[in-house]
Amino acid sequence: MTNWITIATYNTPVEANMIKNLLESYQIPCFIKSENMGALYFNVIGGMEIQVPEFEVPRAINIVTNSGIA
Numbered sequence: 001m002t003n004w005i006t007i008a009t010y011n012t013p014v015e016a017n018m019i020k021n022l023l024e025s026y027q028i029p030c031f032i033k034s035e036n037m038g039a040l041y042f043n044v045i046g047g048m049e050i051q052v053p054e055f056e057v058p059r060a061i062n063i064v065t066n067s068g069i070a
Contacts, residue, residue, distance in 0.1 A: 003054040006033065007061050009047040016048040018069055026063055028056050 010016040016032045023030045033049040052060045 004031075004033075004051040005054050005057050006049040006051050007057060008050045008064060010050070011047050013048065016050060019050050019064055019067075022067055022069060023050070023052065023060055023063060026059075028052055028060050028063070030056075030060070 008019060010019065013032075020030055020032055030050055030052045033051050034047070050060075050064075
């Protein structure tokens with residue numbers, strides 16, 4: 001069983017999807033937790049969380065940190 005870990009939280013779907021697309025371009029499996037709730041509810045649910053498998057956390061954080069996007 002894979003443990004999914006939140007590596008970043010964004011307030012808008014645009015921001016979250018930019019990071020998701022970036023990680024996927026490096027073949028890192030990921031998804032946006034709370035994406036289906038939409039931007040209208042981000043204040044209530046705490047934003048849109050990018051999650052990756054636990055074994056990919058260090059690599060994913062490195063990519064996001066050095067991307068200049070986040």
